[in-house]
Amino acid sequence: QSVLTQPPSASGTPGQRVTISCSGSSSNIGSKTANWYQQLPGTAPKLLIYSNNRRPSGVPDRFSGSKSGTSASLAISGLQSEDEADYYCAAWDDSLNGPVFGGGTKLTVL
Amino acid sequence: EVQLVESGGAVVQPGGSLRLSCAASGFTFDDDTMHWVRQAPGKGLEWVSLIGWDGGNTFYADSVKGRFTISRDNSKNSLYLQMNSLRTEDTALYYCVKDKGGYDGLDYWGQGTLVTVSS
Numbered sequence: 001q002s003v004l005t006q007p008p009s010a011s012g013t014p015g016q017r018v019t020i021s022c023s024g025s026s027s028n029i030g031s032k033t034a035n036w037y038q039q040l041p042g043t044a045p046k047l048l049i050y051s052n053n054r055r056p057s058g059v060p061d062r063f064s065g066s067k068s069g070t071s072a073s074l075a076i077s078g079l080q081s082e083d084e085a086d087y088y089c090a091a092w093d094d095s096l097n098g099p100v101f102g103g104g105t106k107l108t109v110l
Numbered sequence: 111e112v113q114l115v116e117s118g119g120a121v122v123q124p125g126g127s128l129r130l131s132c133a134a135s136g137f138t139f140d141d142d143t144m145h146w147v148r149q150a151p152g153k154g155l156e157w158v159s160l161i162g163w164d165g166g167n168t169f170y171a172d173s174v175k176g177r178f179t180i181s182r183d184n185s186k187n188s189l190y191l192q193m194n195s196l197r198t199e200d201t202a203l204y205y206c207v208k209d210k211g212g213y214d215g216l217d218y219w220g221q222g223t224l225v226t227v228s229s
Contacts, residue, residue: 002154032213033213035214035216037155037215037216044205044219044220044221045155045205045216045219046219047210047215047216047217050210050214050217051212051214051215054214056217086154088154088155090155090215090216091213092213096157096169097169098145098157098159098160098169098170099145099157099215099216100157101154101155101156101157102154103154104154104155
């Protein structure tokens with residue numbers, strides 16, 4: 001059972017906009033920033049969004065993040081086939097003294 | 111270019127021990143907090159442990175507390191994870207990960223080393 005709650009799957013067609021939600025609590029998302037990771041099949045995770053809505057260098061602006069209260073969201077616009085991957089939300093947790101992750105959302109591009 | 115290269119993964123029997131290593135390059139290693147994160151086959155990500163830049167602060171997930179020990183040697187740009195009393199549920203790909211700082215996530219990941227606990 002993951003500390004952060006994400007839907008297990010999401011899907012969309014090329015060009016569509018898709019959003020993935022992430023629900024936490026006051027000890028993590030509610031008091032700290034949310035981060036998102038993309039894991040392409042057979043590869044290590046990659047930091048996609050940090051500090052709720054900032055993109056590391058090289059991440060396309062089709063990817064955006066937001067946070068409200070104890071929840072966060074990842075939006076992908078102009079969906080492309082290469083976006084098919086697992087997406088994980090994460091945040092520092094004050095109770096754990098470490099980061100906690102969501103269970104992951106498998107995005108399928110139809 | 112930042113590189114994190116893990117080694118030491120193996121097949122080990124329940125109750126056994128293993129030491130993982132991570133060789134870091136391409137950044138100032140002793141500036142950054144480092145983590146171990148694991149991923150069981152077909153499952154999600156689970157944070158395991160972190161160590162502060164000087165080794166003074168260490169934290170562990172409840173699932174490994176008392177069995178695993180994280181350490182670092184800044185003179186060798188290396189991170190370690192000593193794993194004792196291994197259980198079948200410790201079977202996973204173990205990633206060495208660099209902290210971005212300021213609760214801003216984990217910005218560089220190694221390719222992982224596989225630990226299999228099985229009789």
